[in-house]
Amino acid sequence: MSKMYFTEEHELFRKSLQDFLKKEVVPHIEKWxxxxxxxxxxxxxxxDMGYFGIAYPEEFGGLDLDLFYTVILLEELQKINSGGFAAAIWAHAYLAMTHINKEGDQRIKEEYLSPSITGDKIGCLCVTEPFGGSDVAGMRTTAVKDGDHYVINGSKTFITNGVYSDYLVVAAKTSPELGNKGISIFVIDRDTPGVSSVKLDKLGWRASDTGEIAFDGVRIPKENLMGEENKGFSYIxxxxxxxxxxxxxxxxxxxxYAVEYTIQYMSEREAFGKTLDKFQALRHSIAEMASEIEMSKEFNxxxxxRLDKGEYVVKExxxxxxxxTKIADEVAYKCLQMLGGYGYMEDYPLARLMRDSRLGPIGGGTSEILKEIIAKIIIDKKEYKPAT
Known part of the structure; x- marks a missing residue:
C-alpha cells in the first residue's frame, strides 16, 4: 500500500475494519x-465502532479523521461483494450526513448528526425525481411557506435508504420561478404525515432499499430548512x-477485487493440461486490466x-x-468471461459483481451528463465555484 497516502495508523484501521466486516457483516450478506x-x-x-463518525466533528461524537480513512472504508466495503450493502452505508454516511453536517444548524446537528454517527438514526438524500433524472434544476417538488411551516409536495425516486431510513434530506423548490436558483434543502422525519415510500425492484444492489418517495402536503417547521433558502442547488x-x-x-x-478473485480462480482451474494463468491471452488481459485499475486508483x-486539503475538485x-466506473464495468465483464460458465452462476461472485457494477455509470450523474460537465470545463472554460 502506498506510503504516500497511507500511514501505519491507516493500515491498522484497515486491518481492524477487515476483521469487523468478516465477523459482523459477511455472514449476513446472502440473507440481505x-x-x-x-x-x-x-x-x-x-x-459503536465509530465508522459513521470518521469524517465528522468530535463535538457530535465523530472522529474528525482525514479523508483516507473514508477511502479505506469505501474500499473494504466493496471487497465483501455486496454493492447494495456498501451503498446503504455510504449513502447514509456521506450523502445524507454530509448535508446535515454542512448545512444543518446546531439543533439539527444535535438531533440528526449525533444519532447518525452512533447508528441510531439512518438518513437518505432525496434529489432525483421521476421526471428529472440527472436534471437537478428541473425538479418539480415544491416547498411553499405557510406561516411557521413549509408544505412540501412532489416525489423522488431511486433513493438509496429510501424505505427504511429515519429521516430524509430533501431538495425542493421554494421559488420555482428562479429555476435552479430557487432550490432549498430540508430535513424531514420519516414518520411525518404525508410521507410515503415504495421499494423498487432493481437489477443489482439487491441488499439496499432503493425507494420512490411521495410527499403529499407534508408540513414541516420552518426551522427544518438547512442553510439559506434558495441556495440548495449550490449546496448539492x-x-x-x-x-x-x-x-x-x-x-x-x-x-x-474482481481481478484478485479471477487470478486465484485461474491458478486453480486447469484446461488442456495446465492452469488458466499459464495461457498468454488470459495473462495479457489480466496485465491490461491491472494497469488500468492502478492508474485509476492512483488518480483517485x-x-x-486534494479534496482533503479543501480544494474544489469538481473537474477531477x-x-x-x-x-x-467505465473501467470497472469492463473489468467485471472480462473477469466473468474468464470464469466461463462458472462466471454466469450465482454461486460465484462475479455474476453479482457485474450486476452491481452496472449502476456505476448511472447513479450520481450518468456518464453522458459527466462528459458534458467536463466538456464545459475543458472547451467552454466554465468555472464551477463553491457555494458562498
Missing part, C-alpha cells in the same frame, strides 16, 4: 441480498464532488488528497467517476 432488507443491528454496530453541486469521488473509489476497489488517491472528481 435475498430479502432486500439490512437488519437494523448492523447500523448500531457500525456506529458542491457535495457532488465527494459523491462522484466516492463512486470512483468504489469502482477501482471492486475492480481490484490524488484527487482524495467528475473525471474519476466517469473513467473509473
Amino acid at each position: 441480498e435475498e430479502t432486500g432488507t439490512i437488519d437494523r443491528f448492523i447500523w448500531k454496530k457500525f456506529g 453541486m458542491q457535495h457532488f464532488s465527494l459523491e462522484r469521488l466516492i463512486m470512483g473509489i468504489n469502482a477501482h476497489a471492486r475492480s481490484e 488517491y490524488s484527487v482524495a488528497r 472528481a467528475t473525471m474519476s467517476k466517469l473513467l473509473s
Whole structure:
C-alpha cells in the first residue's frame, strides 16, 4: 500500500475494519441480498465502532479523521461483494450526513448528526425525481411557506435508504420561478404525515432499499430548512464532488477485487493440461486490466488528497467517476468471461459483481451528463465555484 497516502495508523484501521466486516457483516450478506432488507443491528454496530463518525466533528461524537480513512472504508466495503450493502452505508454516511453536517444548524446537528454517527438514526438524500433524472434544476417538488411551516409536495425516486431510513434530506423548490436558483434543502422525519415510500425492484444492489418517495402536503417547521433558502442547488453541486469521488473509489476497489478473485480462480482451474494463468491471452488481459485499475486508483488517491486539503475538485472528481466506473464495468465483464460458465452462476461472485457494477455509470450523474460537465470545463472554460 502506498506510503504516500497511507500511514501505519491507516493500515491498522484497515486491518481492524477487515476483521469487523468478516465477523459482523459477511455472514449476513446472502440473507440481505435475498430479502432486500439490512437488519437494523448492523447500523448500531457500525456506529459503536465509530465508522459513521470518521469524517465528522468530535463535538457530535465523530472522529474528525482525514479523508483516507473514508477511502479505506469505501474500499473494504466493496471487497465483501455486496454493492447494495456498501451503498446503504455510504449513502447514509456521506450523502445524507454530509448535508446535515454542512448545512444543518446546531439543533439539527444535535438531533440528526449525533444519532447518525452512533447508528441510531439512518438518513437518505432525496434529489432525483421521476421526471428529472440527472436534471437537478428541473425538479418539480415544491416547498411553499405557510406561516411557521413549509408544505412540501412532489416525489423522488431511486433513493438509496429510501424505505427504511429515519429521516430524509430533501431538495425542493421554494421559488420555482428562479429555476435552479430557487432550490432549498430540508430535513424531514420519516414518520411525518404525508410521507410515503415504495421499494423498487432493481437489477443489482439487491441488499439496499432503493425507494420512490411521495410527499403529499407534508408540513414541516420552518426551522427544518438547512442553510439559506434558495441556495440548495449550490449546496448539492458542491457535495457532488465527494459523491462522484466516492463512486470512483468504489469502482477501482471492486475492480481490484474482481481481478484478485479471477487470478486465484485461474491458478486453480486447469484446461488442456495446465492452469488458466499459464495461457498468454488470459495473462495479457489480466496485465491490461491491472494497469488500468492502478492508474485509476492512483488518480483517485490524488484527487482524495486534494479534496482533503479543501480544494474544489469538481473537474477531477467528475473525471474519476466517469473513467473509473467505465473501467470497472469492463473489468467485471472480462473477469466473468474468464470464469466461463462458472462466471454466469450465482454461486460465484462475479455474476453479482457485474450486476452491481452496472449502476456505476448511472447513479450520481450518468456518464453522458459527466462528459458534458467536463466538456464545459475543458472547451467552454466554465468555472464551477463553491457555494458562498
